[in-house]
Amino acid sequence: QKEVEQNSGPLSVPEGAIASLNCTYSDRGSQSFFWYRQYSGKSPELIMSIYSNGDKEDGRFTAQLNKASQYVSLLIRDSQPSDSATYLCAVSSSSASKIIFGSGTRLSIRP
Amino acid sequence: KAGVTQTPRYLIKTRGQQVTLSCSPISGHRSVSWYQQTPGQGLQFLFEYFSETQRNKGNFPGRFSGRQFSNSRSEMNVSTLELGDSALYLCASTPGASAHQETQYFGPGTRLLVL
Numbered sequence: 620q621k622e623v624e625q626n627s628g629p630l631s632v633p634e635g636a637i638a639s640l641n642c643t644y645s646d647r648g649s650q651s652f653f654w655y656r657q658y659s660g661k662s663p664e665l666i667m668s669i670y671s672n673g674d675k676e677d678g679r680f681t682a683q684l685n686k687a688s689q690y691v692s693l694l695i696r697d698s699q700p701s702d703s704a705t706y707l708c709a710v711s712s713s714s715a716s717k718i719i720f721g722s723g724t725r726l727s728i729r730p
Numbered sequence: 731k732a733g734v735t736q737t738p739r740y741l742i743k744t745r746g747q748q749v750t751l752s753c754s755p756i757s758g759h760r761s762v763s764w765y766q767q768t769p770g771q772g773l774q775f776l777f778e779y780f781s782e783t784q785r786n787k788g789n790f791p792g793r794f795s796g797r798q799f800s801n802s803r804s805e806m807n808v809s810t811l812e813l814g815d816s817a818l819y820l821c822a823s824t825p826g827a828s829a830h831q832e833t834q835y836f837g838p839g840t841r842l843l844v845l
Contacts, residue, residue: 650831651830651831651832653833653834661838662820662836662837662838662839663773663820663834663836664836665833665834665835668833707772707773709834711830711831712830715786715830716778716785716786716828716830717763717775717778717786717788717830718763718775718830718834719775720765720772720773720774720775721772722771722772723772723773
């Protein structure tokens with residue numbers, strides 16, 4: 620079992636709809652969770668960080684964390700073509716001071 | 731503030747050679763992490779440095795090494811290059827000592843091609 624799992628996609632969503640990206644992790648002691656966006660040929664950039672159970676909203680983005688079920692998700696409302704990118708879920712390791720990245724979900728917003 | 735810078739941006743080497751990549755973190759950031767990104771394996775953690783000390787290391791062979799200088803700049807070295815080392819090497823900096831709990835600011839990466 621991978622430590623951080625994401626559906627590789629591609630996930631195709633019509634413009635204006637809600638895109639839902641999911642991530643599960645195996646380390647029950649993880650405390651810090653991140654979503655990064657990576658455009659093709661570019662480096663990752665932070666979208667959201669979340670540290671406690673529940674929802675965290677920032678503009679069109681909402682991160683949801685459920686530690687009991689060991690999953691974290693990212694919702695993108697009113698999806699725009701500029702949201703087309705690979706979204707990386709990252710989870711801190713409880714046993715080592717490092718972040719583990721999932722393999723990413725490729726999101727495509729169709730006009 | 732200037733972002734994380736990495737040099738060189740592109741590099742072509744042949745098998746058996748060695749390579750040194752450089753990373754300058756955001757001013758004031760003291761932690762530098764290195765990652766290898768390939769289409770098949772995704773983003774893999776190489777190592778993290780804080781105050782010139784390696785704090786953590788990923789599951790890579792000893793051919794991969796790094797160091798950090800007193801000004802927080804970091805270098806990574808790969809010796810005896812193999813074809814499988816072809817990848818995008820990303821450096822990320824964080825302000826404090828807990829890189830795994832903070833936002834990582836990534837540089838543009840160095841794309842290494844081994845022939």
